[in-house]
Amino acid sequence: MDFQTAIALVSGIFSHILYFRNGEHHSRGILYVRLALLLPVIVAAHVTYLLNKPVLLALTLVLKFELQYLFGIYTSILLYRISPFHRLRSYPGPITYRLSKLTHAFHNRTFKGYQNLYSLHQKYGDYVRTGPSELSIIDPDAVEAIFAFNSQCTRAAWYGMADPIKAIFHTRDRAEHEKRRQVWSQGLSVKSLKEYESRIEQHIQKLVEKIGDACAEKKPLNASTWLNYLSFDVMGEIGFGRGFGMLESGEKLDALKILENGQMGLGIFGVVPWLFMMLTKIPWISAEHDVFVKWCEKQMEDRKKRTAKVTDIAAALIRNDADSTEKAMSQQWLIGDSRILIVAGSDAVASSLVFALYHLAQDPLHTDTIRKELGRISGKPDAVALQNQAPYLNAFIAEVLRLWPPNPSGVLRQTPRDGVQVGPIYIPGDVTVCMPFWTFHRSPKCFLRPDTFLPERWLSQPELILRSEAYMPFGYGAYACIGKQLALMEMRLTLARLIQRFDIWFASGEDGRRLLEGSKDWFTWGLGDLMLVFAEHRCCGNVDLAAVDSQPGSNGQGCVVTRDAYFRVKGDGANNVYAIGDVVSSSKKDCHRGLML
Numbered sequence: 001m002d003f004q005t006a007i008a009l010v011s012g013i014f015s016h017i018l019y020f021r022n023g024e025h026h027s028r029g030i031l032y033v034r035l036a037l038l039l040p041v042i043v044a045a046h047v048t049y050l051l052n053k054p055v056l057l058a059l060t061l062v063l064k065f066e067l068q069y070l071f072g073i074y075t076s077i078l079l080y081r082i083s084p085f086h087r088l089r090s091y092p093g094p095i096t097y098r099l100s101k102l103t104h105a106f107h108n109r110t111f112k113g114y115q116n117l118y119s120l121h122q123k124y125g126d127y128v129r130t131g132p133s134e135l136s137i138i139d140p141d142a143v144e145a146i147f148a149f150n151s152q153c154t155r156a157a158w159y160g161m162a163d164p165i166k167a168i169f170h171t172r173d174r175a176e177h178e179k180r181r182q183v184w185s186q187g188l189s190v191k192s193l194k195e196y197e198s199r200i201e202q203h204i205q206k207l208v209e210k211i212g213d214a215c216a217e218k219k220p221l222n223a224s225t226w227l228n229y230l231s232f233d234v235m236g237e238i239g240f241g242r243g244f245g246m247l248e249s250g251e252k253l254d255a256l257k258i259l260e261n262g263q264m265g266l267g268i269f270g271v272v273p274w275l276f277m278m279l280t281k282i283p284w285i286s287a288e289h290d291v292f293v294k295w296c297e298k299q300m301e302d303r304k305k306r307t308a309k310v311t312d313i314a315a316a317l318i319r320n321d322a323d324s325t326e327k328a329m330s331q332q333w334l335i336g337d338s339r340i341l342i343v344a345g346s347d348a349v350a351s352s353l354v355f356a357l358y359h360l361a362q363d364p365l366h367t368d369t370i371r372k373e374l375g376r377i378s379g380k381p382d383a384v385a386l387q388n389q390a391p392y393l394n395a396f397i398a399e400v401l402r403l404w405p406p407n408p409s410g411v412l413r414q415t416p417r418d419g420v421q422v423g424p425i426y427i428p429g430d431v432t433v434c435m436p437f438w439t440f441h442r443s444p445k446c447f448l449r450p451d452t453f454l455p456e457r458w459l460s461q462p463e464l465i466l467r468s469e470a471y472m473p474f475g476y477g478a479y480a481c482i483g484k485q486l487a488l489m490e491m492r493l494t495l496a497r498l499i500q501r502f503d504i505w506f507a508s509g510e511d512g513r514r515l516l517e518g519s520k521d522w523f524t525w526g527l528g529d530l531m532l533v534f535a536e537h538r539c540c541g542n543v544d545l546a547a548v549d550s551q552p553g554s555n556g557q558g559c560v561v562t563r564d565a566y567f568r569v570k571g572d573g574a575n576n577v578y579a580i581g582d583v584v585s586s587s588k589k590d591c592h593r594g595l596m597l
């Protein structure tokens with residue numbers, strides 16, 4: 001090895017040990033690339049000028065030195081990551097993940113990040129090393145230490161990927177975040193929620209009418225599409241004072257199509273923040289995303305110009321902007337939060353509602369139980385009644401959020417410099433820790449029969465919940481979801497209104513698999529299709545199956561005759577119809593046993 005090579009290699013190794021090994025570098029990717037490209041040219045120019053060497057020779061020498069230097073850095077980095085000196089050496093995990101997060105991105109290429117994490121936990125246990133300095137954890141004892149208000153853990157580098165944009169969701173500084181959260185909470189107070197209720201109802205009513213039309217024409221509907229329209233229209237209404245009109249037009253806004261494309265990138269490259277940040281700085285890659293950002297800004301600008309007749313979340317943010325003395329900074333917050341307003345709540349509510357409809361179609365007993373419960377509430381149940389007097393509905397929603405949390409791969413935190421102690425386990429400092437909700441919610445150590453949809457675990461069978469700390473679809477602690485009550489109100493109202501009016505089944509040829517297996521994990525869910533048929537519910541409440549049951553061998557099965565159709569029914573052999581199936585026919589001849597309602 002010649003002297004120059006030795007110097008280059010040693011410089012590389014020391015650069016890693018003294019500089020790159022410490023602190024955060026994810027936001028400097030572009031800077032490093034620029035330096036790597038520019039420095040050789042500058043140095044070569046100096047060598048040519050000072051030593052009088054030919055340009056080409058100087059450039060070759062400098063580039064050779066640079067490559068050797070980079071080789072030194074990367075060899076040192078990779079060896080260190082798998083060495084017994086690394087602070088995460090004792091945690092199990094695949095060697096390829098220890099070497100580089102790029103492996104994680106590669107495994108996420110099919111948008112099944114949540115399943116990937118599930119498999120890793122199945123193989124390696126509750127603590128898995130999923131990156132050079134990253135752990136995925138499904139230990140309920142660790143929740144307090146990592147998420148509680150008094151935890152020293154902060155948001156991980158992942159949240160800084162939107163830099164330099166300012167927004168509540170991207171703020172890593174605890175004090176700054178707390179201040180912004182106070183501004184947001186004015187728009188989400190109990191009083192505001194009360195005002196939002198009737199406006200949310202109007203949008204739900206539009207959805208109900210659309211479904212009613214499809215129902216009259218006996219047409220199936222894609223629930224994933226229509227619930228998305230609802231949740232975005234509601235966020236337009238609550239966020240900016242007017243819906244986006246998608247329920248009326250039946251068409252997705254172009255801006256939201258762009259948003260979906262952008263989410264795909266997040267699903268794959270989001271696990272490697274430095275790479276994601278570099279990619280989003282490349283103009284032709286970020287062009288579409290910039291259009292979406294501009295559209296969000298425009299919503300806020302338009303809202304500022306309108307005199308508000310109604311209250312909304314933007315009103316609180318704009319008020320704060322008007323009071324602010326630091327105008328430029330305040331404007332930055334307003335722009336950043338306009339995006340959060342649109343994105344944060346819509347996807348999550350839509351996916352939760354679609355998975356809820358899947359479970360209703362899959363087992364109509366849930367529909368029946370909720371309907372009976374709603375029937376016991378006097379008058380049309382409002383949001384407060386649904387919260388306090390519909391325990392099964394609430395348990396049903398809780399179970400949907402357990403099995404299908406809207407952020408399936410969870411959220412990330414960073415441990416403080418001194419690390420964190422979880423009982424006998426020490427998690428070293430400056431480590432990114434992730435709690436993957438989908439996997440955590442299905443841990444057999446935390447929930448009995450973890451993969452089974454059982455709303456009863458939140459009601460009559462609490463013994464099925466072993467560790468309630470593991471349940472955190474809305475996150476937990478200082479950064480937890482600020483829109484939780486709004487989301488729950490919207491979900492309760494939507495499900496109640498749909499169940500009160502319709503019976504819900506899978507459309508012909510649908511079994512829900514496209515939703516369960518085809519949905520993509522791109523931080524929130526990119527939903528697969530779910531084709532459903534809705535039918536006006538005419539035979540509500542208990543149905544006396546005696547006539548059906550009295551037929552020998554009927555086994556509680558037969559037909560229910562409503563005003564104009566014959567439905568196939570299944571009973572429990574006692575007095576309840578618990579599944580009402582397809583319309584068999586409009587005449588009695590295809591219906592071998594009938595029961596007139």
Ligand code: HEM
Binds near residue numbers: 168170481
């Ligand atoms: C089922 C519905 C929803 C679920 C499951 C959900 C889940 C979450 C989770 C897990 C976080 C925490 C992220 C973290 O720890 O960094 C979060 C944050 C947030 N959510 Fe939601 N969310 C839902 C609906 C909504 C709605 C309707 C809004 C509308 C206002 C909203 C606004 C926000 C905001 C602004 C944050 C950031 C809070 C902060 O930084 O302090 N979410 N959400």
